[in-house]
Amino acid sequence: MLYDAIIVGGALSGSRTGELLARKGKNVLLIEEHSNIGIPCKCTGLVSWRTPEMVDLPKELIVNKLDKGKFYSPDGTSFELKSKKTAYVLDRTGLDRFLFNEAVKSGVDTITERFESFKRNNDHLEVKTNKEIYQTKVLIGADGANSLVAQNAGLEMPKDIFVGLQTTASGNFEQFAELWFGKNTAPNFFAWVVPENEELARIGIATPTSPKPYYERFLETRLQHNGLKPDVAGIIRSGIMKDTVADNVLLVGDAACQVKPFSGGGITYGLVAAQVCADAVGQAFEENRFDYQFFKRNYDLEWKKILVPGIKKGMMMRKMLYLFPDPQINLMFKMVKLFGRKALNSLDFDLLSG
Numbered sequence: 440m441l442y443d444a445i446i447v448g449g450a451l452s453g454s455r456t457g458e459l460l461a462r463k464g465k466n467v468l469l470i471e472e473h474s475n476i477g478i479p480c481k482c483t484g485l486v487s488w489r490t491p492e493m494v495d496l497p498k499e500l501i502v503n504k505l506d507k508g509k510f511y512s513p514d515g516t517s518f519e520l521k522s523k524k525t526a527y528v529l530d531r532t533g534l535d536r537f538l539f540n541e542a543v544k545s546g547v548d549t550i551t552e553r554f555e556s557f558k559r560n561n562d563h564l565e566v567k568t569n570k571e572i573y574q575t576k577v578l579i580g581a582d583g584a585n586s587l588v589a590q591n592a593g594l595e596m597p598k599d600i601f602v603g604l605q606t607t608a609s610g611n612f613e614q615f616a617e618l619w620f621g622k623n624t625a626p627n628f629f630a631w632v633v634p635e636n637e638e639l640a641r642i643g644i645a646t647p648t649s650p651k652p653y654y655e656r657f658l659e660t661r662l663q664h665n666g667l668k669p670d671v672a673g674i675i676r677s678g679i680m681k682d683t684v685a686d687n688v689l690l691v692g693d694a695a696c697q698v699k700p701f702s703g704g705g706i707t708y709g710l711v712a713a714q715v716c717a718d719a720v721g722q723a724f725e726e727n728r729f730d731y732q733f734f735k736r737n738y739d740l741e742w743k744k745i746l747v748p749g750i751k752k753g754m755m756m757r758k759m760l761y762l763f764p765d766p767q768i769n770l771m772f773k774m775v776k777l778f779g780r781k782a783l784n785s786l787d788f789d790l791l792s793g
């Protein structure tokens with residue numbers, strides 16, 4: 440059987456793209472290596488108002504709503520920002536499962552197999568998994584930050600990588616997200632506390648090198664509690680890929696580095712790009728064009744038009760914050776506390792407007 444599209448990766452970007460393509464009448468196969476969708480969890484699940492606007496989320500997936508963030512400098516100076524729009528803490532595994540089920544309901548075929556490689560066969564691709572070989576017109580890599588589809592297609596991914604660890608801990612938590620900065624806390628990134636409610640919070644950290652000692656130290660200083668094993672671990676890859684398409688191939692989500700470089704957030708960006716990807720593939724069938732130039736113009740350049748301004752802003756913010764030694768960051772925080780909070784309050788969580 441020749442599929443219109445094979446998607447590798449049954450997490451949010453792959454499932455959403457599959458659902459949208461199936462709704463356009465395409466026959467789609469989704470290949471996911473894990474039988475338990477959403478596990479292992481690699482994410483905190485904090486999203487802006489855009490996610491529930493794009494996806495009709497069942498109420499039970501919304502664990503908490505927050506409209507404030509508190510930022511801590513290395514010397515403990517802090518300031519609070521109030522967002523104009525609510526941020527949502529989601530049941531992250533539940534989100535992947537919900538989107539996967541929506542894809543299945545729309546008619547997407549799914550299999551639990553591991554993608555290994557693909558090769559060209561005239562006008563289509565042969566996709567090899569650990570069990571079978573499948574035929575498809577289009578291959579979509581939604582296989583995350585270490586995309587094997589990208590590697591197989593010769594699409595180079597940025598080398599800027601962060602490793603994140605997170606646990607769920609009990610304590611007394613105020614209802615705002617905490618972000619802790621400093622070279623001794625989390626070099627080149629930050630540590631976070633995202634409350635699920637007054638008594639439970641998701642507490643984590645990301646760093647470019649091994650995060651374990653920083654994770655342990657942060658739990659000890661923030662909660663006077665160590666020995667809590669991480670229940671979330673994952674990598675964040677940040678940067679702008681020169682190409683996210685090749686002949687018959689497209690990448691979406693973390694596989695395409697559609698991630699906010701400052702926070703590592705990729706849920707909203709992945710969902711935005713899934714729509715652009717499905718539209719481009721739909722159009723490819725209308726015009727019978729599956730070549731690099733077509734997908735470059737109709738997908739790669741299109742998603743970049745929407746997301747790259749935000750990615751660039753995020754890169755600049757990161758450079759500004761992490762280039763400086765801790766004393767300067769302390770000073771910067773003091774200045775913001777005194778003069779700059781109003782301007783930052785209006786900052787778009789996804790850096791997509793303004």
Ligand SMILES: Cc1cc2nc3c(=O)[nH]c(=O)nc-3n(C[C@H](O)[C@H](O)[C@H](O)COP(=O)(O)OP(=O)(O)OC[C@H]3O[C@@H](n4cnc5c(N)ncnc54)[C@H](O)[C@@H]3O)c2cc1C
Nearest residue numbers: 448450452472482483485554583603673692693704705706
């Ligand atoms: C610690 C941490 C915290 C984060 N917190 C947030 C947050 O609060 N908010 C936010 O917006 N983002 C956050 N992110 C980022 C977010 O998790 C990702 O952007 C998002 O999960 C990307 O979804 P995806 O579907 O593109 O890729 P992934 O979620 O990585 O899914 C890829 C899928 O492909 C499958 N797969 C991989 N290789 C193969 C293969 N060879 N064959 C078959 N299947 C394969 C995997 O099993 C997986 O299911 C965080 C990331 C980390 C690491």
